Amino acid sequence: MSMPALQTMRPMVRAEGVHKRFGRLEVLRGIDLEVQPREVMMLIGPSGSGKSTFLRCINHLEQINAGRIWVDGELVGYRQVGTTLYELHERELAQRRAEIGMVFQRFNLFPHMTALQNVMEAPILVKRVPRNEAAERARRLLERVGLAEKADVYPAQLSGGQQQRVAIARALAMEPKLMLFDEPTSALDPELVGEVLAVMRQLAHDGMTMIVVTHEMQFAREVGDRVVFMDGGVVVEQGPPEEVLANPKHERTRSFLARIL
Amino acid sequence: MAVDVEPGATFTVVPVRRYGQIVLALVVALLVAWLAAAGASSHFVNPAVVGQYLLNPLILGGLANTIFVSIAAMVIGIVLGVVFAVMKMSSNTVLAAVSGFYIWFFRGTPVLVQLIFWFNGVPAVFHDLSLGIPFTHVIFFSMPMVAFMTPLAASLLGLGLNEGAYMAEIVRGGILAVDEGQVEAAQALGMVSAQTMRRIVLPQAMRVIIPPIGNEFISMLKTSSLASVVTFGELLRRASDIYSSNLFVVELLVVASLWYLLLTTVASIGQYYVEKRFARGTARAERETPWQAALRNLMKLRR
Ligand SMILES: Nc1ncnc2c1ncn2[C@@H]1O[C@H](COP(=O)(O)OP(=O)(O)OP(=O)(O)O)[C@@H](O)[C@H]1O
Ligand SMILES: [Mg+2]
Numbered sequence: 185m186s187m188p189a190l191q192t193m194r195p196m197v198r199a200e201g202v203h204k205r206f207g208r209l210e211v212l213r214g215i216d217l218e219v220q221p222r223e224v225m226m227l228i229g230p231s232g233s234g235k236s237t238f239l240r241c242i243n244h245l246e247q248i249n250a251g252r253i254w255v256d257g258e259l260v261g262y263r264q265v266g267t268t269l270y271e272l273h274e275r276e277l278a279q280r281r282a283e284i285g286m287v288f289q290r291f292n293l294f295p296h297m298t299a300l301q302n303v304m305e306a307p308i309l310v311k312r313v314p315r316n317e318a319a320e321r322a323r324r325l326l327e328r329v330g331l332a333e334k335a336d337v338y339p340a341q342l343s344g345g346q347q348q349r350v351a352i353a354r355a356l357a358m359e360p361k362l363m364l365f366d367e368p369t370s371a372l373d374p375e376l377v378g379e380v381l382a383v384m385r386q387l388a389h390d391g392m393t394m395i396v397v398t399h400e401m402q403f404a405r406e407v408g409d410r411v412v413f414m415d416g417g418v419v420v421e422q423g424p425p426e427e428v429l430a431n432p433k434h435e436r437t438r439s440f441l442a443r444i445l
Numbered sequence: 446m447a448v449d450v451e452p453g454a455t456f457t458v459v460p461v462r463r464y465g466q467i468v469l470a471l472v473v474a475l476l477v478a479w480l481a482a483a484g485a486s487s488h489f490v491n492p493a494v495v496g497q498y499l500l501n502p503l504i505l506g507g508l509a510n511t512i513f514v515s516i517a518a519m520v521i522g523i524v525l526g527v528v529f530a531v532m533k534m535s536s537n538t539v540l541a542a543v544s545g546f547y548i549w550f551f552r553g554t555p556v557l558v559q560l561i562f563w564f565n566g567v568p569a570v571f572h573d574l575s576l577g578i579p580f581t582h583v584i585f586f587s588m589p590m591v592a593f594m595t596p597l598a599a600s601l602l603g604l605g606l607n608e609g610a611y612m613a614e615i616v617r618g619g620i621l622a623v624d625e626g627q628v629e630a631a632q633a634l635g636m637v638s639a640q641t642m643r644r645i646v647l648p649q650a651m652r653v654i655i656p657p658i659g660n661e662f663i664s665m666l667k668t669s670s671l672a673s674v675v676t677f678g679e680l681l682r683r684a685s686d687i688y689s690s691n692l693f694v695v696e697l698l699v700v701a702s703l704w705y706l707l708l709t710t711v712a713s714i715g716q717y718y719v720e721k722r723f724a725r726g727t728a729r730a731e732r733e734t735p736w737q738a739a740l741r742n743l744m745k746l747r748r
Contacts, residue, residue, distance in 0.1 A: 294649075358635060
């Protein structure tokens with residue numbers, strides 16, 4: 185039982201000394217970060233710097249080798265009793281993941297289900313929402329991302345931008361308290377990027393806590409509350425978008441921005 | 446040497462003459478005629494006897510039994526195949542090892558040996574089939590093994606368990622063909638691995654699994670003839686029961702073969718429609734007629 189006043193103080197995500205290795209390759213080398221509720225954090229950095237890996241550690245799709253991550257005050261992947269960490273069971277991990285939405289670069293919609301079924305599936309299966317209620321909510325979400333008329337269409341018949349908007353609706357259907365976006369527009373034709381960014385902008389406006397890995401610097405500047413620049417598995421620089429993007433302090437940030445802009 | 450062609454001239458196209466093919470056709474025709482003549486003069490096959498037994502009630506019963514045991518063994522095989530494929534891919538190493546052993550053993554021994562093992566071997570070793578608590582004297586249910594291990598039971602066990610080992614590899618291939626991102630998306634939504642498998646992975650794996658199931662079924666229609674050794678009254682057994690009393694050996698083998706050919710042909714045509722539905726995008730599936738597909742399938746059958 186915590187008091188509301190304390191809850192507003194609690195960061196939505198807190199990472200402390202996070203290390204991640206793949207075999208002998210150390211991909212994350214001590215990440216310390218905090219994301220506040222309703223904050224939109226833009227994560228930028230060169231390819232291979234560990235951005236995707238960090239996102240995947242937050243919902244425990246990857247297990248970290250050292251350090252700790254909390255989401256909404258709960259330790260990711262473990263239960264702490266005193267100084268002992270107990271690994272969580274699959275079912276508990278799944279319950280925690282259900283509270284974190286994730287949107288992928290390649291959409292990963294379920295191709296054997298219609299747009300509506302894609303959005304309904306997890307609430308029915310994971311949250312035991314009654315079918316007709318789930319359908320009704322799914323329709324409202326599709327409407328929210330501007331795809332009400334595509335409810336009964338299969339992913340293969342949708343454009344990339346439409347698929348990504350369905351994927352966002354699918355994540356929102358679980359009523360997440362945090363949304364992770366991993367380069368959501370990188371696989372899209374340039375003319376389709378705008379429609380996805382518009383949905384994300386609206387989501388940010390509605391107060392969703394978001395971590396967005398992106399190469400869309402214009403979008404990062406407009407929508408981000410904070411920009412974090414990662415390179416070589418560490419956070420090199422962070423701050424308000426206008427500072428980091430316009431007046432980077434570090435040489436590595438500067439050369440990265442020079443390359444990308 | 447350059448050839449001048451008047452604009453607007455019309456051409457006669459002469460296809461390559463395939464003389465070799467014509468000669469070969471003549472040779473084949475001669476051989477067939479010679480065989481037919483030899484058969485007729487030696488009374489090798491009496492067509493009247495074939496006709497007489499083609500619709501014999503015992504033969505038709507055998508036909509029904511062949512169809513039944515093939516379908517039932519396939520169902521058992523598919524269920525086992527899915528279970529063992531999922532087990533083999535499980536992160537639980539005990540389950541994976543059990544599954545690996547099952548596949549290794551049942552694919553590595555002849556199905557004929559397995560059939561005889563179930564029918565003759567098991568009742569010889571275990572006198573009773575009992576359900577109870579192991580290492581205690583508590584027994585809920587018991588019956589003599591010979592009463593349980595009927596020819597049908599032994600056939601279903603032998604054919605079904607063997608098929609399950611082959612199906613497990615087919616299903617595993619299908620599961621591996623599903624994009625990893627699908628599993629990731631399902632997990633990110635909070636699904637546990639069993640839910641992911643059932644709702645997301647297996648339905649997509651079906652696309653890859655279903656066409657080879659057709660091949661397996663066509664094979665099974667023929668493999669089921671091995672059940673004759675455990676005295677199960679399928680087509681071949683019924684034919685041999687008849688010829689062992691009337692000695693029309695060849696005629697009855699012809700009768701059985703005609704029915705097998707009909708079964709496999711019908712199944713191949715059915716498979717054509719199933720493949721057409723599932724093997725989308727492959728050029729071959731769209732060009733062929735059902736008849737060509739049936740021929741192709743009959744040619745490539747194994748076992
Ligand atoms: N499952 C894995 N096994 C082994 N190495 C991996 C695995 N996943 C990622 N890596 C490696 O970790 C490093 C960081 O990868 P990551 O995907 O986190 O980078 P990124 O910052 O997201 O890059 P990009 O902008 O290209 O998406 C890369 O060198 C990558 O090859
Ligand atoms: Mg990445």
